[in-house]
Amino acid sequence: MSDPALTVVEFLLTTRVYNETRSLDENDLPPRFRQVFWSDTDAADDADETDASSADEPAPPGEINRPLKVTDSVARTATGVEHPWEAVSDLLFTQREEFSGEISLTQPEMALEWYLERVDDEQLATNPTLAYTAEDEEGVTVSYDDARENNRPIQADRVWIDALLSQYFDEDDDAEMLDLVSVRAPEEIEMTLDDLVLTTDQEEEIQKIVKAIEHRDYLASIGLREIGKLLFVGPPGTGKTTISRALAHELGLPFVEVKLSMITSQYLGETAKNVEKTFEVAKRLSPCILFIDEFDSVAKTRRSDEHAALKRAVNTLLKSIDDISLIRDDVLLIGATNHPDQLDAAAWRRFDEIVNFPKPDRGMRSDILEVITQPMEIDGFDPQVIAEHTEGLTGSDLRMVLREAVLEALTEERTELTQEDLIAAVEDFEERDNLKNMDMIDGDGAALTGSADDHDHDDHDHDHSADDGSADTDDAETPPQ
Ligand SMILES: Nc1ncnc2c1ncn2[C@@H]1O[C@H](COP(=O)(O)OP(=O)(O)OP(=O)(O)O)[C@@H](O)[C@H]1O
Ligand SMILES: [Mg+2]
Incomplete structure (x- = not known):
């Protein structure tokens, strides 16, 4: 107007x-x-x-x-x-x-x-x-x-979220909690579903959940309460986080994001309390989406039977998941993991839908390239050809390739790209990828003393274990009980 x-x-x-x-x-x-x-x-x-x-x-x-x-x-x-x-x-x-x-x-x-x-x-x-x-x-x-x-409901306004958080976390130690949990208002989410290329399966799951939210009252009336807990499974960079945020944007809901490795690591003795608080925040902000990233860190900690505090935290987490409901509490729970093999039955059982995030196939790669290059001018652009050359790359990798191409061209004072720039950037990327793999070989060597697998997160967390008096051993190698 x-x-x-x-x-x-x-x-x-x-x-x-x-x-x-x-x-x-x-x-x-x-x-x-x-x-x-x-x-x-x-x-x-x-x-x-x-x-x-x-x-x-x-x-x-x-x-x-x-x-x-x-x-x-x-x-x-x-x-x-x-x-x-x-x-x-x-x-x-x-x-x-x-x-x-x-x-x-x-x-x-x-x-x-x-x-x-x-x-x-x-x-x-x-x-x-x-x-x-x-x-x-x-x-x-x-x-x-x-x-x-x-x-848009008032709960989705940034002012409301801030006011609620500051009221809820007024003590000093709660400030630390705010570092662990981040809350986004839907208006602050930049990527929308239109910016993402989804598999048919992902599209259907999203449709289902949108419908379920729309018809909450009906679902409650017929006693269907076990709904609204999704687990996103797939390698890094396949869009798990981005799609969850885009969904919050689409539905106009606040997005509460927490990395499980963070809450189960930083303050060992506090973990159970932190888990409870996280769910509490989500309930207070409802309707909202609660996104729990690195969900597999639970599975790892479950194996570490000597940490009583962690065990308690895991039990709290599982119980909190049981206690939260889309129908009753208006909280949509989304878990995400790169390591589905590390989740045990107790964790799996709690999700009613598992959504697969595979690495994109050729067609999808081409579509992703189309989407991410939309605002750019690329001479002779043929996404199909690039897609052909980028087997095994994720959406996030493709973004990186594009960024490299743009920066390369800028060094020559060019803002218009060519198809050749992209191909060169793909080759560069692959070279870099090889370097990364060499790094991983080093990591494997290190695994003799620990677990290579653990390197992405929580290996230093156990340093705080003094609080429950147990010895500080990295127990990732301990077989499941
Ligand atoms: N299917 C896709 N369509 C468009 N862009 C994508 C797609 N998948 C990934 N991307 C891009 O890759 C970037 C990284 O994706 P995102 O962080 O969501 O991956 P992730 O699966 O959460 O990874 P991680 O497991 O490491 O957390 C996003 O900024 C997004 O733009
Ligand atoms: Mg992510």
Whole structure:
């Protein structure tokens, strides 16, 4: 909506209707508007102390309190219009109070009529509050229910997430926890499903889960609760993390990401507590996606029977997984692993869908190349040929190849690439890959004293084992019990 007057009138109408209609709640305000009415967390904390109902459960962070008041600066932030009052001061139904600077509507009906004459359906559909008041007007085809359905829930707003986290983690040691768990708002996720090339199987699984989320109530009503726990299995760089994030973006859900090797490593004695906290965060942020990366580190730690703390942590993890539900808690759980062979039955059993992330075949490689080269100009570009030459490379490898080609060309002051540049970059990549393999031979040598396999993560974690008094032995070689 580019007309400044229309934008500002929409904002004024929205606040007016919202103030007058008690049945509307925060989720009826478009995110761009409600962000400016967010009361700060301190205020919310104060409110907590007097609110007995919050005794057992922390109250939601911040609140959007009526009446919403509009001043020039509030309107500027909400609408992006540089001089909001100037934009609407000529209209017959607006006024500004000299003293408080408050801008408001003198004749809301006239304002609504004026607005509806100019706004298109697409825009109206992004504003449940106005859809509510306008749906019965002549010529309006947008319904309140549809607009509300489309509107992003407040839980997905960055301000809400931050307020909640700061309220939830107020003690010092909890700050460490925040380093382990990262939370992204859907708006902050850059890669979308359109940027990714999926296998048919992956597409179907995603469709299933989107449908399951849409029809949660129905699933609950027929007693289907064991749903919404996915395990993504595949080698590094095949898109497990990226697809999970893209799904959060697509569904408009916050994305809670944690690397299991991190929570089971850093503070051994704290691990069980950290696991619990992670799930707690996810439940508080719900509806959301909880992404647990490096899920296999559980399996490894399960073998380490001398670490009582770890055992406890693993049991806590398995129990937490059992206790969380998409249907009941609105949390979609996605686990990811590069080492499916290391997961034991107890872990497998807890996922209701296993999604395979294979290395891309030729067709997929070609498609990935098409997608990632889209914004570039490449002379004589033939993705099929490159795909032919890149057997065994993942999506992430292909990105790296492309980056190399771009940087190479830049050294020659060129911003237009050629097919030859790409082929040369593939060859370079393969050379580098060989170097990497040599490195791995070194790693194998080192495996005589430890486990080469463990090198990607948790081998130094056991240093903290003093807390449960056990000896610091790397037990990855211990056979499963
Ligand atoms: N199928 C794909 N389509 C498009 N891009 C892809 C695909 N697979 C991987 N990529 C690209 O590779 C990069 C790395 O992927 P990602 O980090 O999601 O892999 P991963 O499977 O999570 O790896 P790891 O197991 O190491 O965590 C992403 O930025 C993405 O752009
Ligand atoms: Mg990943």
